[in-house]
Amino acid sequence: MSKPAIDADPWVPPSLEGVQIERKKLKGFMRRSDTIPLIRLLLSVLSISFYGWLYYISWGTIWVVPTVILFGGTMSLFAYSLSHECAHGTAFKSRWLNETVFWFSSTLFGQEPLYRRYSHAEHHTYTWFWEKDAQMPFTIRQKVNLLTYLRWYTSLEYHYLFIKIALLHAFGRFSARTREFTPETELWPMQRNSMIFVGIWVVAAAVSVYFQSMALVWFYVIPKIVGDMINMTYVGTQHFEMAEDDLNLAHTTRSIKPNWFIDLYYWNMSYHIEHHFAPTVPFHALPKLNEEIKDKLPEPQGAIPITIDVYKAMRNRHLSIEKDALEMPTSH
Amino acid sequence: MSSNWVLACAANDVDEEDVLGVELNGQKLAVYNTPKGFFATDGICTHEVAQLEDGLVIGTVIECPLHQGRFDVTNGKALSAPVCVDLKTYPTKVEDGDVYIDVPA
Numbered sequence: 001m002s003k004p005a006i007d008a009d010p011w012v013p014p015s016l017e018g019v020q021i022e023r024k025k026l027k028g029f030m031r032r033s034d035t036i037p038l039i040r041l042l043l044s045v046l047s048i049s050f051y052g053w054l055y056y057i058s059w060g061t062i063w064v065v066p067t068v069i070l071f072g073g074t075m076s077l078f079a080y081s082l083s084h085e086c087a088h089g090t091a092f093k094s095r096w097l098n099e100t101v102f103w104f105s106s107t108l109f110g111q112e113p114l115y116r117r118y119s120h121a122e123h124h125t126y127t128w129f130w131e132k133d134a135q136m137p138f139t140i141r142q143k144v145n146l147l148t149y150l151r152w153y154t155s156l157e158y159h160y161l162f163i164k165i166a167l168l169h170a171f172g173r174f175s176a177r178t179r180e181f182t183p184e185t186e187l188w189p190m191q192r193n194s195m196i197f198v199g200i201w202v203v204a205a206a207v208s209v210y211f212q213s214m215a216l217v218w219f220y221v222i223p224k225i226v227g228d229m230i231n232m233t234y235v236g237t238q239h240f241e242m243a244e245d246d247l248n249l250a251h252t253t254r255s256i257k258p259n260w261f262i263d264l265y266y267w268n269m270s271y272h273i274e275h276h277f278a279p280t281v282p283f284h285a286l287p288k289l290n291e292e293i294k295d296k297l298p299e300p301q302g303a304i305p306i307t308i309d310v311y312k313a314m315r316n317r318h319l320s321i322e323k324d325a326l327e328m329p330t331s332h
Numbered sequence: 333m334s335s336n337w338v339l340a341c342a343a344n345d346v347d348e349e350d351v352l353g354v355e356l357n358g359q360k361l362a363v364y365n366t367p368k369g370f371f372a373t374d375g376i377c378t379h380e381v382a383q384l385e386d387g388l389v390i391g392t393v394i395e396c397p398l399h400q401g402r403f404d405v406t407n408g409k410a411l412s413a414p415v416c417v418d419l420k421t422y423p424t425k426v427e428d429g430d431v432y433i434d435v436p437a
Contacts, residue, residue, distance in 0.1 A: 010381040
């Protein structure tokens with residue numbers, strides 16, 4: 001395992017050891033499109049709306065359970081993954097389209113877009129390096145018990161953090177950590193965005209109260225809470241319980257067995273090692289990139305077996321770490 | 333200040349709408365072949381250390397391979413987050429099929 005000094009100057013971001021790809025081929029994979037993502041966007045929105053209708057007509061029956069899982073799960077995967085792809089600027093060829101959809105999907109996901117972009121950039125610079133990766137929630141050095149696990153897998157933890165961060169940023173309060181990865185000139189745009197973001201929440205809540213409508217709760221809040229568990233099952237496969245502080249992406253990152261239905265909403269993030277290897281490659285070219293390098297990658301497993309393994313690893317670690325071990329971080 | 337034209341590469345070393353990394357006078361530079369001609373900039377992104385030669389050229393824009401920040405290579409202007417500091421540009425000329433860059437001695 002390569003163990004670089006965390007203060008290496010200049011920092012060389014993680015890569016896939018022993019994997020090279022011809023420039024011409026990679027350039028072909030990097031090419032952008034508006035048509036492919038627009039078709040996928042349309043398919044996603046129409047199908048999720050249809051699942052929402054199925055959920056609506058199931059109220060009062062036992063069918064409300066599978067339909068809320070279907071509707072919420074696809075909505076949550078879609079919002080998270082599209083926002084992620086747009087944060088990279090790779091979703092659409094046209095920048096204005098990318099940025100418009102970035103706002104829409106980030107709002108649906110629940111995270112202010114500029115903070116999402118900068119914190120995610122840091123995740124790519126320091127993938128799974130403790131205290132450097134801005135999206136790493138916990139470390140193998142810490143006790144992670146069932147409660148911690150549930151806090152993350154139900155997404156309650158990250159939504160609590162998103163709300164807290166958006167509120168603090170709206171009032172111009174930025175943590176030292178955020179200031180580390182955000183250029184000074186971007187703090188005001190981040191504050192302005194957070195104000196707009198919080199404003200959207202306040203207006204949505206006020207309109208619901210004024211019209212005495214529960215539509216937002218039934219069609220967004222409840223399905224989102226249910227769906228976020230599905231989303232976290234997939235997000236949790238990406239890095240949880242992988243090697244830390246290691247420059248080889250094959251040690252810190254997982255791809256999973258692709259599944260056409262999940263990947264429609266997950267925007268091909270099943271190919272997660274491939275995405276970290278070449279973040280400039282848009283979602284639609286990741287299967288082609290996979291074909292090119294798959295012989296040099298670990299055999300991908302399904303999301304469910306990985307999730308079970310991740311939980312077992314956390315539980316075993318919890319049992320093996322002394323009581324006075326490091327505390328779980330409250331925010332990161 | 334006097335010019336210091338240095339041979340960077342052959343024009344056909346850089347594909348159309350592509351970039352090539354070169355090292356001149358100890359400086360890492362990037363040479364772009366765009367629909368508007370050849371341009372040269374510093375070879376390292378101003379956001380974090382990433383080699384622009386591994387990026388994607390779209391018209392006259394270079395997209396950084398690490399975080400996908402974009403610069404206009406004709407004037408070095410930072411176009412989109414996470415980049416916000418402009419890139420240094422260098423005059424270029426093409427003579428007899430070769431690309432020359434005016435770099436400080």
